[in-house]
Amino acid sequence: MLDIKFVRENFSTVELALAARGAATDIAGLKNKDADRLALLQEIESLRFERNTVSDRIATLKKAGEDAADLMRDMRNVSAAIKEKDKTLAALDTAIQEMLLGLPNLPHPSVPVGNSAADNVEIRKVGTPPVSDGTPKAHWDLGEQLGILDFERAAKIAGARFPLYLGAGARLERALVNFMLDVHTTRHGYKEVLPPFMVNRTAMTATGQLPKFEADLFKLDGWDYYLIPTAEVPVTNIHQGEILDEAMLPIFYTAFTPCFRSEAGSYGKDTRGLIRQHQFNKVELVKFVAPENSYEELETLTANAEYILQQLNLAYRVVTLCAGDLGFSAAKTYDIEVWMPAQNQYREISSCSNFEDFQARRGNIRFRSKGKKGTRFVHTLNGSGLAVGRTVAAIMENCQLPDGSIRIPDALRPFMGGQETIEK
Protein backbone atom coordinates (compact mmCIF):
# COMPACT_ATOMS: atom_id res chain seq x y z
CA MET A 1 0.00 0.00 0.00
CA LEU A 2 1.19 3.47 -0.81
CA ASP A 3 1.43 6.10 1.88
CA ILE A 4 -1.51 8.43 1.45
CA LYS A 5 0.60 11.27 2.76
CA PHE A 6 3.21 10.57 0.10
CA VAL A 7 0.55 10.45 -2.60
CA ARG A 8 -0.87 13.74 -1.34
CA GLU A 9 2.50 15.47 -1.46
CA ASN A 10 3.97 13.84 -4.58
CA PHE A 11 0.95 13.58 -6.74
CA SER A 12 2.55 13.80 -10.17
CA THR A 13 5.47 11.54 -9.26
CA VAL A 14 3.06 8.84 -8.19
CA GLU A 15 0.94 9.28 -11.26
CA LEU A 16 3.97 8.89 -13.53
CA ALA A 17 5.37 5.92 -11.65
CA LEU A 18 2.09 4.06 -11.82
CA ALA A 19 1.71 4.86 -15.48
CA ALA A 20 5.16 3.33 -16.05
CA ARG A 21 3.75 0.05 -14.82
CA GLY A 22 0.81 0.35 -17.14
CA ALA A 23 -1.55 0.52 -14.22
CA ALA A 24 -4.88 2.18 -14.90
CA THR A 25 -5.61 4.12 -11.76
CA ASP A 26 -7.79 6.95 -10.59
CA ILE A 27 -5.23 8.89 -8.61
CA ALA A 28 -7.07 12.17 -9.05
CA GLY A 29 -10.20 10.66 -7.54
CA LEU A 30 -8.15 9.44 -4.63
CA LYS A 31 -6.68 12.87 -4.11
CA ASN A 32 -10.12 14.49 -3.99
CA LYS A 33 -11.50 11.98 -1.55
CA ASP A 34 -8.46 12.42 0.65
CA ALA A 35 -8.95 16.19 0.74
CA ASP A 36 -12.64 15.74 1.59
CA ARG A 37 -11.74 13.34 4.33
CA LEU A 38 -9.21 15.63 5.94
CA ALA A 39 -11.61 18.56 5.95
CA LEU A 40 -14.39 16.47 7.47
CA LEU A 41 -12.04 14.95 10.01
CA GLN A 42 -11.02 18.38 11.25
CA GLU A 43 -14.65 19.40 11.52
CA ILE A 44 -15.50 16.30 13.54
CA GLU A 45 -12.48 16.70 15.77
CA SER A 46 -13.42 20.21 16.76
CA LEU A 47 -16.95 19.05 17.56
CA ARG A 48 -15.48 16.31 19.72
CA PHE A 49 -13.29 18.85 21.42
CA GLU A 50 -16.34 20.86 22.29
CA ARG A 51 -18.16 17.83 23.61
CA ASN A 52 -15.19 16.70 25.70
CA THR A 53 -14.76 20.12 27.21
CA VAL A 54 -18.41 20.66 28.00
CA SER A 55 -18.84 17.15 29.36
CA ASP A 56 -16.11 17.91 31.85
CA ARG A 57 -17.93 21.05 32.85
CA ILE A 58 -21.15 19.08 33.28
CA ALA A 59 -19.36 16.72 35.62
CA THR A 60 -18.07 19.64 37.65
CA LEU A 61 -21.46 21.28 37.83
CA LYS A 62 -23.14 18.08 38.89
CA LYS A 63 -20.60 17.50 41.60
CA ALA A 64 -21.30 20.98 42.88
CA GLY A 65 -24.99 20.15 42.85
CA GLU A 66 -25.77 22.68 40.14
CA ASP A 67 -28.06 22.39 37.16
CA ALA A 68 -26.54 21.30 33.86
CA ALA A 69 -29.67 20.54 31.88
CA ASP A 70 -29.03 23.23 29.26
CA LEU A 71 -25.53 22.07 28.56
CA MET A 72 -26.69 18.49 28.36
CA ARG A 73 -29.33 19.43 25.85
CA ASP A 74 -26.77 21.26 23.73
CA MET A 75 -24.40 18.37 23.82
CA ARG A 76 -27.16 16.00 22.79
CA ASN A 77 -27.28 17.96 19.56
CA VAL A 78 -23.52 18.05 19.18
CA SER A 79 -23.34 14.30 19.68
CA ALA A 80 -26.02 13.76 17.08
CA ALA A 81 -24.08 15.92 14.63
CA ILE A 82 -20.89 13.98 15.31
CA LYS A 83 -22.68 10.72 14.75
CA GLU A 84 -24.05 11.91 11.45
CA LYS A 85 -20.72 13.20 10.17
CA ASP A 86 -18.97 10.07 11.41
CA LYS A 87 -21.02 8.03 8.98
CA THR A 88 -19.84 10.13 6.07
CA LEU A 89 -16.28 9.91 7.31
CA ALA A 90 -16.45 6.14 7.62
CA ALA A 91 -17.71 5.91 4.05
CA LEU A 92 -14.83 8.09 2.86
CA ASP A 93 -12.35 6.05 4.86
CA THR A 94 -13.56 2.84 3.31
CA ALA A 95 -13.47 4.27 -0.19
CA ILE A 96 -9.96 5.62 0.25
CA GLN A 97 -8.75 2.39 1.80
CA GLU A 98 -10.18 0.40 -1.10
CA MET A 99 -8.50 2.67 -3.61
CA LEU A 100 -5.17 2.45 -1.83
CA LEU A 101 -5.36 -1.33 -1.54
CA GLY A 102 -5.93 -1.50 -5.27
CA LEU A 103 -2.86 0.55 -6.19
CA PRO A 104 0.32 -1.37 -7.04
CA ASN A 105 3.71 -0.48 -5.67
CA LEU A 106 5.89 2.16 -7.30
CA PRO A 107 8.81 0.77 -9.30
CA HIS A 108 12.30 1.53 -8.02
CA PRO A 109 14.19 4.06 -10.21
CA SER A 110 16.60 1.33 -11.30
CA VAL A 111 13.79 -0.74 -12.81
CA PRO A 112 13.97 -0.74 -16.63
CA VAL A 113 11.07 0.69 -18.57
CA GLY A 114 9.01 -1.70 -20.62
CA ASN A 115 5.61 -3.24 -21.06
CA SER A 116 6.13 -6.97 -21.03
CA ALA A 117 8.50 -9.84 -20.34
CA ALA A 118 10.13 -9.06 -23.68
CA ASP A 119 11.51 -5.86 -22.15
CA ASN A 120 13.13 -7.54 -19.16
CA VAL A 121 16.85 -7.02 -18.99
CA GLU A 122 19.26 -9.90 -18.67
CA ILE A 123 21.97 -9.03 -16.18
CA ARG A 124 24.02 -12.23 -16.04
CA LYS A 125 24.25 -15.71 -17.39
CA VAL A 126 25.85 -18.42 -15.29
CA GLY A 127 26.89 -21.94 -16.28
CA THR A 128 26.78 -23.61 -19.65
CA PRO A 129 23.78 -25.50 -20.96
CA PRO A 130 24.64 -29.17 -21.53
CA VAL A 131 25.41 -30.23 -25.07
CA SER A 132 23.53 -33.33 -26.09
CA ASP A 133 24.08 -35.46 -29.15
CA GLY A 134 20.41 -36.17 -29.69
CA THR A 135 17.26 -34.25 -29.01
CA PRO A 136 16.82 -33.79 -25.27
CA LYS A 137 13.65 -35.32 -23.92
CA ALA A 138 11.10 -33.35 -21.97
CA HIS A 139 10.93 -34.14 -18.30
CA TRP A 140 7.36 -35.37 -18.54
CA ASP A 141 8.40 -38.00 -21.06
CA LEU A 142 11.40 -38.97 -18.98
CA GLY A 143 9.31 -39.07 -15.85
CA GLU A 144 6.78 -41.34 -17.44
CA GLN A 145 9.41 -43.70 -18.85
CA LEU A 146 11.21 -43.90 -15.52
CA GLY A 147 7.98 -44.35 -13.62
CA ILE A 148 8.67 -41.43 -11.29
CA LEU A 149 5.96 -39.04 -12.52
CA ASP A 150 2.37 -39.99 -13.24
CA PHE A 151 0.17 -37.12 -14.37
CA GLU A 152 -2.62 -39.38 -15.57
CA ARG A 153 -3.21 -40.90 -12.18
CA ALA A 154 -2.83 -37.47 -10.57
CA ALA A 155 -5.65 -36.27 -12.80
CA LYS A 156 -7.76 -39.20 -11.66
CA ILE A 157 -7.19 -38.29 -8.02
CA ALA A 158 -7.53 -34.53 -8.31
CA GLY A 159 -7.59 -33.16 -11.83
CA ALA A 160 -5.41 -31.50 -14.37
CA ARG A 161 -2.32 -29.62 -13.15
CA PHE A 162 -1.56 -31.87 -10.18
CA PRO A 163 1.60 -33.90 -9.79
CA LEU A 164 2.04 -37.43 -8.59
CA TYR A 165 5.61 -38.34 -7.81
CA LEU A 166 6.56 -41.95 -7.36
CA GLY A 167 9.60 -43.73 -5.99
CA ALA A 168 12.87 -41.95 -6.79
CA GLY A 169 10.87 -38.98 -8.10
CA ALA A 170 9.24 -38.43 -4.73
CA ARG A 171 12.57 -38.92 -3.06
CA LEU A 172 14.28 -36.46 -5.40
CA GLU A 173 11.70 -33.83 -4.52
CA ARG A 174 12.20 -34.48 -0.81
CA ALA A 175 15.99 -34.48 -1.19
CA LEU A 176 15.85 -31.08 -2.87
CA VAL A 177 13.71 -29.65 -0.09
CA ASN A 178 16.17 -30.86 2.52
CA PHE A 179 19.17 -29.72 0.53
CA MET A 180 17.78 -26.23 0.01
CA LEU A 181 16.68 -25.81 3.62
CA ASP A 182 20.04 -27.02 4.89
CA VAL A 183 21.95 -24.62 2.66
CA HIS A 184 19.86 -21.63 3.59
CA THR A 185 19.86 -22.33 7.30
CA THR A 186 23.48 -23.38 7.76
CA ARG A 187 25.23 -21.38 5.05
CA HIS A 188 23.06 -18.31 4.53
CA GLY A 189 21.80 -17.64 8.02
CA TYR A 190 18.06 -18.08 7.59
CA LYS A 191 15.87 -19.43 10.33
CA GLU A 192 13.70 -22.34 9.28
CA VAL A 193 9.99 -21.97 9.87
CA LEU A 194 7.06 -24.22 9.07
CA PRO A 195 3.97 -22.05 8.81
CA PRO A 196 0.26 -22.73 8.26
CA PHE A 197 -0.64 -23.66 4.69
CA MET A 198 -3.92 -21.81 4.96
CA VAL A 199 -4.24 -18.17 5.91
CA ASN A 200 -7.03 -15.71 6.50
CA ARG A 201 -8.08 -12.71 4.48
CA THR A 202 -6.11 -10.25 6.59
CA ALA A 203 -2.87 -12.07 5.90
CA MET A 204 -3.58 -12.26 2.18
CA THR A 205 -4.33 -8.55 2.14
CA ALA A 206 -1.09 -7.68 3.91
CA THR A 207 1.09 -9.31 1.29
CA GLY A 208 -1.00 -7.97 -1.59
CA GLN A 209 -2.78 -11.05 -2.98
CA LEU A 210 -6.07 -9.53 -1.86
CA PRO A 211 -8.29 -7.76 -2.59
CA LYS A 212 -7.26 -7.69 -6.23
CA PHE A 213 -6.24 -11.23 -7.06
CA GLU A 214 -8.89 -13.37 -5.42
CA ALA A 215 -9.34 -15.30 -8.67
CA ASP A 216 -5.79 -16.65 -8.45
CA LEU A 217 -6.42 -18.22 -5.07
CA PHE A 218 -8.11 -21.33 -3.75
CA LYS A 219 -10.57 -20.48 -0.98
CA LEU A 220 -12.14 -22.90 1.45
CA ASP A 221 -15.89 -22.86 1.10
CA GLY A 222 -17.55 -21.50 4.22
CA TRP A 223 -14.30 -20.51 5.92
CA ASP A 224 -12.13 -17.42 6.00
CA TYR A 225 -9.27 -19.62 4.84
CA TYR A 226 -7.29 -19.46 1.64
CA LEU A 227 -4.69 -21.98 0.51
CA ILE A 228 -1.37 -20.18 0.34
CA PRO A 229 -0.05 -19.45 -3.17
CA THR A 230 3.43 -19.05 -1.67
CA ALA A 231 5.07 -19.22 1.76
CA GLU A 232 5.62 -15.48 1.40
CA VAL A 233 2.12 -14.97 2.75
CA PRO A 234 2.26 -16.82 6.08
CA VAL A 235 5.92 -16.02 6.68
CA THR A 236 5.69 -12.27 6.01
CA ASN A 237 2.66 -12.22 8.28
CA ILE A 238 4.63 -13.68 11.17
CA HIS A 239 5.32 -10.11 12.27
CA GLN A 240 2.04 -8.59 11.16
CA GLY A 241 0.99 -5.80 13.52
CA GLU A 242 4.24 -5.91 15.46
CA ILE A 243 6.72 -3.21 16.37
CA LEU A 244 10.12 -4.81 16.15
CA ASP A 245 13.24 -3.68 17.89
CA GLU A 246 15.84 -2.47 15.39
CA ALA A 247 18.35 -4.76 17.10
CA MET A 248 16.24 -7.71 15.87
CA LEU A 249 16.82 -6.71 12.24
CA PRO A 250 17.54 -8.09 9.79
CA ILE A 251 15.34 -11.16 10.21
CA PHE A 252 15.81 -13.97 7.69
CA TYR A 253 13.32 -16.83 7.41
CA THR A 254 13.26 -19.80 5.12
CA ALA A 255 10.24 -22.04 4.80
CA PHE A 256 9.26 -25.09 2.85
CA THR A 257 5.57 -25.21 1.94
CA PRO A 258 3.34 -26.51 -0.76
CA CYS A 259 1.84 -23.70 -2.83
CA PHE A 260 -1.62 -23.63 -4.36
CA ARG A 261 -2.56 -21.54 -7.36
CA SER A 262 -5.70 -21.55 -9.42
CA GLU A 263 -3.74 -20.57 -12.55
CA ALA A 264 -6.90 -18.92 -13.79
CA GLY A 265 -6.32 -17.54 -17.24
CA SER A 266 -3.31 -19.70 -18.00
CA TYR A 267 -5.26 -22.31 -19.97
CA GLY A 268 -3.13 -23.80 -22.67
CA LYS A 269 0.15 -22.62 -21.14
CA ASP A 270 2.57 -25.27 -19.96
CA THR A 271 -0.12 -27.90 -20.00
CA ARG A 272 2.38 -30.70 -19.68
CA GLY A 273 4.88 -31.44 -16.97
CA LEU A 274 5.80 -29.86 -13.68
CA ILE A 275 6.11 -26.24 -14.78
CA ARG A 276 2.62 -24.96 -14.02
CA GLN A 277 0.69 -26.88 -11.39
CA HIS A 278 -2.17 -26.14 -9.02
CA GLN A 279 -0.02 -27.56 -6.26
CA PHE A 280 3.75 -27.37 -6.08
CA ASN A 281 6.45 -27.26 -3.47
CA LYS A 282 8.69 -24.32 -2.85
CA VAL A 283 11.40 -23.30 -0.42
CA GLU A 284 10.98 -19.62 0.21
CA LEU A 285 13.34 -16.95 1.52
CA VAL A 286 11.88 -14.00 3.41
CA LYS A 287 13.65 -10.99 4.88
CA PHE A 288 12.61 -8.18 7.19
CA VAL A 289 15.19 -5.41 7.00
CA ALA A 290 15.82 -1.75 7.74
CA PRO A 291 14.95 0.47 4.76
CA GLU A 292 18.55 1.60 4.31
CA ASN A 293 19.73 -1.92 3.50
CA SER A 294 16.91 -3.37 1.50
CA TYR A 295 18.53 -3.15 -1.92
CA GLU A 296 21.75 -4.74 -0.72
CA GLU A 297 19.64 -7.42 0.87
CA LEU A 298 17.88 -8.02 -2.43
CA GLU A 299 21.25 -8.74 -4.03
CA THR A 300 22.27 -11.24 -1.37
CA LEU A 301 18.87 -12.88 -1.32
CA THR A 302 19.10 -13.38 -5.07
CA ALA A 303 22.63 -14.70 -4.67
CA ASN A 304 21.40 -17.13 -2.01
CA ALA A 305 18.86 -18.54 -4.44
CA GLU A 306 21.41 -18.67 -7.25
CA TYR A 307 23.78 -20.64 -5.04
CA ILE A 308 21.39 -23.59 -5.10
CA LEU A 309 21.51 -23.71 -8.90
CA GLN A 310 25.28 -23.41 -8.86
CA GLN A 311 25.55 -26.34 -6.48
CA LEU A 312 23.26 -28.37 -8.71
CA ASN A 313 25.31 -27.39 -11.72
CA LEU A 314 22.35 -26.00 -13.60
CA ALA A 315 22.81 -23.21 -16.12
CA TYR A 316 20.71 -20.13 -15.48
CA ARG A 317 20.40 -16.44 -16.10
CA VAL A 318 19.15 -13.55 -14.03
CA VAL A 319 16.86 -10.88 -15.45
CA THR A 320 15.56 -7.65 -14.01
CA LEU A 321 11.85 -7.33 -14.57
CA CYS A 322 10.81 -4.19 -16.40
CA ALA A 323 8.19 -1.91 -14.87
CA GLY A 324 5.38 -3.39 -16.92
CA ASP A 325 6.19 -6.98 -15.91
CA LEU A 326 6.54 -6.25 -12.21
CA GLY A 327 4.24 -7.98 -9.75
CA PHE A 328 1.63 -5.93 -7.93
CA SER A 329 3.50 -5.54 -4.64
CA ALA A 330 7.10 -5.42 -5.84
CA ALA A 331 9.29 -2.35 -6.25
CA LYS A 332 12.01 -4.38 -7.95
CA THR A 333 12.30 -8.00 -8.98
CA TYR A 334 15.01 -10.29 -10.26
CA ASP A 335 13.83 -13.46 -11.91
CA ILE A 336 16.20 -16.38 -11.99
CA GLU A 337 15.61 -18.52 -15.04
CA VAL A 338 17.02 -22.02 -15.38
CA TRP A 339 17.94 -23.57 -18.69
CA MET A 340 15.40 -26.14 -19.87
CA PRO A 341 16.96 -28.18 -22.71
CA ALA A 342 13.78 -29.73 -24.08
CA GLN A 343 12.17 -26.33 -24.44
CA ASN A 344 15.42 -24.79 -25.57
CA GLN A 345 14.90 -21.77 -23.35
CA TYR A 346 15.36 -20.34 -19.89
CA ARG A 347 12.36 -20.72 -17.57
CA GLU A 348 11.64 -18.92 -14.32
CA ILE A 349 12.60 -20.93 -11.26
CA SER A 350 12.83 -18.12 -8.73
CA SER A 351 11.54 -14.61 -8.34
CA CYS A 352 13.31 -12.34 -5.86
CA SER A 353 11.69 -9.06 -4.91
CA ASN A 354 12.04 -6.06 -2.71
CA PHE A 355 8.64 -4.80 -1.62
CA GLU A 356 10.09 -1.89 0.30
CA ASP A 357 7.41 -0.79 2.78
CA PHE A 358 4.47 -1.76 0.57
CA GLN A 359 3.63 -4.96 2.44
CA ALA A 360 4.81 -3.61 5.77
CA ARG A 361 2.31 -0.78 5.55
CA ARG A 362 -0.51 -3.17 4.68
CA GLY A 363 0.49 -5.57 7.43
CA ASN A 364 1.53 -2.84 9.84
CA ILE A 365 5.01 -4.24 10.41
CA ARG A 366 7.19 -1.58 12.03
CA PHE A 367 10.39 -1.20 13.94
CA ARG A 368 11.74 1.18 16.51
CA SER A 369 15.32 2.45 16.68
CA LYS A 370 16.88 2.93 20.06
CA GLY A 371 17.07 6.54 21.05
CA LYS A 372 14.82 7.64 18.20
CA LYS A 373 11.23 8.69 18.58
CA GLY A 374 8.46 6.95 16.73
CA THR A 375 8.45 3.93 14.46
CA ARG A 376 9.17 3.20 10.82
CA PHE A 377 7.96 0.50 8.49
CA VAL A 378 10.38 -2.31 7.78
CA HIS A 379 11.20 -3.34 4.24
CA THR A 380 10.18 -6.87 3.29
CA LEU A 381 11.77 -9.04 0.63
CA ASN A 382 11.30 -12.54 -0.56
CA GLY A 383 12.38 -14.96 -3.21
CA SER A 384 12.07 -18.59 -4.11
CA GLY A 385 15.01 -20.56 -3.02
CA LEU A 386 13.87 -22.46 -5.16
CA ALA A 387 10.64 -23.75 -6.69
CA VAL A 388 11.16 -27.45 -6.07
CA GLY A 389 9.04 -28.98 -8.84
CA ARG A 390 10.69 -26.84 -11.45
CA THR A 391 14.08 -27.80 -10.04
CA VAL A 392 13.18 -31.47 -10.42
CA ALA A 393 12.15 -30.77 -13.99
CA ALA A 394 15.40 -28.91 -14.65
CA ILE A 395 17.52 -31.70 -13.17
CA MET A 396 15.70 -34.32 -15.19
CA GLU A 397 16.15 -32.47 -18.46
CA ASN A 398 19.69 -31.21 -17.87
CA CYS A 399 21.06 -34.39 -16.31
CA GLN A 400 19.45 -36.92 -18.62
CA LEU A 401 21.71 -39.53 -20.13
CA PRO A 402 21.32 -40.96 -23.64
CA ASP A 403 19.59 -44.07 -22.28
CA GLY A 404 16.91 -41.99 -20.56
CA SER A 405 18.28 -42.36 -17.06
CA ILE A 406 19.09 -39.36 -14.91
CA ARG A 407 22.35 -38.53 -13.25
CA ILE A 408 21.76 -37.11 -9.78
CA PRO A 409 23.85 -33.97 -9.13
CA ASP A 410 26.68 -34.60 -6.69
CA ALA A 411 25.42 -32.13 -4.12
CA LEU A 412 22.16 -34.01 -3.88
CA ARG A 413 23.50 -37.51 -3.46
CA PRO A 414 23.92 -37.34 0.32
CA PHE A 415 20.22 -36.53 0.47
CA MET A 416 19.40 -39.51 -1.76
CA GLY A 417 21.14 -42.12 0.31
CA GLY A 418 24.13 -41.99 -2.01
CA GLN A 419 22.08 -42.82 -5.10
CA GLU A 420 23.86 -41.67 -8.28
CA THR A 421 21.34 -42.23 -11.02
CA ILE A 422 17.65 -42.75 -11.50
CA GLU A 423 17.08 -45.61 -13.87
CA LYS A 424 14.15 -47.60 -15.04
Added chain:
RNA sequence: GGAGAGAUGGCCGAGUCGGCUGAAGGCGCUCGCCUGCUAAGCGAGUAUGCGGGUAACACUGCAUCGAGGGUUCGAAUCCCUCUCUCUCCGCCA
Protein backbone atom coordinates in the same frame (compact mmCIF):
# COMPACT_ATOMS: atom_id res chain seq x y z
C1' G B 1 -19.25 -30.76 19.80
C1' G B 2 -20.85 -29.43 25.35
C1' A B 3 -19.84 -26.26 29.98
C1' G B 4 -17.28 -22.28 32.18
C1' A B 5 -13.47 -18.15 32.66
C1' G B 6 -10.96 -14.28 30.47
C1' A B 7 -8.92 -10.33 26.76
C1' U B 8 -6.06 -3.20 29.78
C1' G B 9 0.58 0.07 27.88
C1' G B 10 7.30 -3.68 26.33
C1' C B 11 5.76 -7.26 30.45
C1' C B 12 2.88 -8.16 35.11
C1' G B 13 -1.29 -5.99 37.11
C1' A B 14 -5.21 -2.16 39.44
C1' G B 15 -9.56 0.09 37.70
C1' U B 16 -14.71 1.07 43.22
C1' C B 17 -21.59 3.50 42.46
C1' G B 18 -19.99 5.41 34.33
C1' G B 19 -17.02 11.82 35.08
C1' C B 20 -8.97 15.33 35.42
C1' U B 21 -7.64 7.26 34.00
C1' G B 22 -3.84 7.50 28.13
C1' A B 23 -4.94 4.86 32.06
C1' A B 24 -2.74 3.53 39.65
C1' G B 25 1.17 0.23 41.27
C1' G B 26 5.21 -2.95 40.06
C1' C B 27 8.92 -4.84 36.61
C1' G B 28 11.79 -3.69 32.49
C1' C B 29 14.19 0.08 29.62
C1' U B 30 16.59 5.24 28.87
C1' C B 31 19.01 9.55 30.88
C1' G B 32 21.01 12.03 35.18
C1' C B 33 22.81 11.89 40.39
C1' C B 34 25.19 9.20 44.15
C1' U B 35 28.59 5.23 45.24
C1' G B 36 36.29 3.87 44.15
C1' C B 37 34.38 -2.64 41.66
C1' U B 38 29.49 -5.70 41.11
C1' A B 39 25.00 -4.63 43.64
C1' A B 40 21.95 -1.28 46.01
C1' G B 41 19.93 3.84 46.46
C1' C B 42 17.83 8.71 44.56
C1' G B 43 15.56 11.82 40.59
C1' A B 44 13.40 12.33 35.78
C1' G B 45 11.59 10.09 31.50
C1' U B 46 9.43 5.87 28.83
C1' A B 47 2.57 3.74 23.83
C1' U B 48 0.63 4.21 18.85
C1' G B 49 -2.01 6.51 14.82
C1' C B 50 -4.11 10.86 12.39
C1' G B 51 -4.27 16.33 12.29
C1' G B 52 -2.67 21.58 13.72
C1' G B 53 1.89 24.08 14.79
C1' U B 54 7.58 24.88 14.40
C1' A B 55 13.46 26.04 10.44
C1' A B 56 13.63 22.05 13.83
C1' C B 57 12.07 21.45 18.89
C1' A B 58 8.37 23.13 22.12
C1' C B 59 3.36 23.17 22.21
C1' U B 60 -1.52 21.49 20.88
C1' G B 61 -6.44 18.73 19.07
C1' C B 62 -8.74 13.92 18.10
C1' A B 63 -8.69 8.69 18.48
C1' U B 64 -7.12 3.98 20.56
C1' C B 65 -8.08 -0.44 27.26
C1' G B 66 -9.45 -7.75 21.68
C1' A B 67 -12.99 -6.06 17.16
C1' G B 68 -17.66 -3.91 15.78
C1' G B 69 -22.27 -1.74 17.27
C1' G B 70 -25.65 0.42 21.19
C1' U B 71 -27.14 3.41 25.75
C1' U B 72 -25.43 8.35 27.76
C1' C B 73 -23.95 15.23 28.08
C1' G B 74 -19.88 11.72 29.12
C1' A B 75 -17.93 4.51 28.59
C1' A B 76 -11.81 0.76 29.98
C1' U B 77 -16.18 0.77 33.17
C1' C B 78 -23.37 -0.64 31.40
C1' C B 79 -25.91 -3.59 27.04
C1' C B 80 -25.57 -6.56 22.29
C1' U B 81 -22.77 -9.21 18.42
C1' C B 82 -18.24 -11.27 16.83
C1' U B 83 -13.09 -12.96 17.28
C1' C B 84 -9.33 -15.00 20.04
C1' U B 85 -7.14 -17.28 24.55
C1' C B 86 -7.49 -20.49 28.83
C1' U B 87 -9.86 -24.58 31.94
C1' C B 88 -13.01 -29.00 32.24
C1' C B 89 -15.80 -32.93 29.50
C1' G B 90 -16.28 -35.52 24.79
C1' C B 91 -13.80 -36.85 20.19
C1' C B 92 -9.33 -37.37 17.47
C1' A B 93 -3.78 -37.73 14.00
